[in-house]
Amino acid sequence: DIEVQLCGDAHVQNLGSFAGPDGRLVFDFNDFDETIEGPWEWDVKRMAASIVLAGREANHRHATYSVAVEAFVQRYSTSMEQFAGEPILQVARHQTHRQQQVKPITAALRQSQRATPCDLLRKLTTPDEHGTPRFRDKKPVFWRVTDHEAEQVLRALDLYYETLRPESQRMFHLFRPIDVGFKVVGTGSVGMRNYVVLMEGNGPADPLFLQLKQEVASAYNRYRPHIVHEHQGRRAAQGQRSIQPISDLLLGWSSMGGHDFLVRQLNDHKGSIDLEQLKGSGLESLAEVAGELMARGHARSGDACMITGYCGSGAKVSKAIRDFAIEYADQTEADFAAFQNAIKANKVHLADLTPAA
Template structure:
């Protein structure tokens, strides 16, 4: 085991980082610091994607300012890199926003609500996650028709919840912090609705929506171009073959579970916003008969949007990078979470839809947005604490609201910037 500083030393180390970057200095955002336009950054991220689907990606991003923000993680990564940071490095989600939280079934069969997207995850300045989450609350609230003052209150709620969560977890024993469960889930109507949807979102439900029965009685994937296309031939066989490597990436006790299924069919599926254009396959497996389906998503992973700006050790395999971050930051992870390689590309593998559901941001009205924002802050704090050193973060944050106030000012400025960037994208797409 490597040497570790004492609890007090780590708190004090976090406090000393305020000299490196004052908490008030997080408020800064200056678009004139950009040397590259968002359009250039986005086009660069399209390299290697399926050309015919890139247009669909931009169509989805053009739907709203928040949709643009979701698809423009590469732009925000660049923007965050332009200024100073706290110097406190932690495993970050990388794409922390209000729609990247959702319900899913944990390994013990119970529903979990947690951060659920780690495509951009790396070790980086902890506050980059906080800034992205805060900005997303403003944009989501505006899209839902919530008044600006209330949107800002929601951001304040998230920031206070994050700070208090970090400080609270710091005071726990190591094992207590590792086992910490968020208690407020059952008290939020918006989360209750998500959990109710998740209860119904079973593999059997996916069986009806994704597959159809042939005249011979065999079940195969439906074809719904361009979002779902059944595959046969070489690519389908390559996907099947890649499951052997995937099996090796599973935790040992999960390999036996996978061995109880057999592969029946393979399809190509379009998912998400920022991920559109990357290769994404769905594998239909069967366990004990036709009423025991399992759907695995084999999702292409490329380098994190933050990779050009952050050094440090990270798995060379991009699917492994994402899976290990997910296992570290989540309270419970998908038991089928793993990775594989297919035709020279890296992939993450996970269940496609096992009791999964996410919040509809249009339901985040004035009464519910602050409460949901508070939950976002607490879950982000828990993720950071599980995967890093919350004592250093706690030392840096302190008990005052200086950090909160600065991040709120940044979020307002960056949300406004995102709206301008979105309008520019929409105008460009019309020409």
């Protein structure tokens, strides 16, 4: 096997935009909950299957999403070949260009411009009798925690502080905690502990939202049992730093109650991919960008020359992965249909997460 640091969450809707350390908006992979050292093709195959599923969701024909998968693998191969011949530091700093010309990315960047911490402050909080912002209860998806639980979370921030880089430690000292909430999060993390800390910097108009997200062993660990990580939050944070040239200034980790946590900003100009934007040429264009981003991450953490030697021109590899992706997407849809049938037959209980009025 040719091993790299896997993204682990290599799928279309894990691509999105966020603010880099210099304030510029960046488009890249967002989450790294499943990151682990593993064979490069695992990421490629998963993203390829995701492109097929996204294409079907956008009502594309078989030929269209097949071409998109091949375009993804071809861009991965050609980018890797380019990186194999470049100085290592140049590869580590590589930035993808032409993103502004890709409709789904443009839409995500527009969303990012609106997604400010102040916007989140308006959505999640209300002033108390002293004018201090407090989290609103929106059970069962969001609520304020008890004072005892809040104390535990704030103590965890002391451990988190030690994981920050020195320049980020100095900046973090300028913020003070205001309130603590609990947020129910997406499909892969349902049932996990996920806290949100509201902090205030230079006055009420300078909010910071930190997310403490529980991390467990990567889903890939069952296939990589020889790899042991003592702290799953550190695994996720260090994996992200290994893959990306630009990451959250406040990325770190902590522990609480015997559980591991990743700590990061909750919403700093974050935007996501809208599947509606994948109609027309949007899917193929996005797939090509995904191929370049993935190749850069793998080249930063693995041997670009060896991967290039395996892929060759990319033609045979792209067709083989296309065929795999279509079969895997078929299986995914069959699994989801079985899941829906189990719900209808009351074999699986479906929780009601409609927020209370």
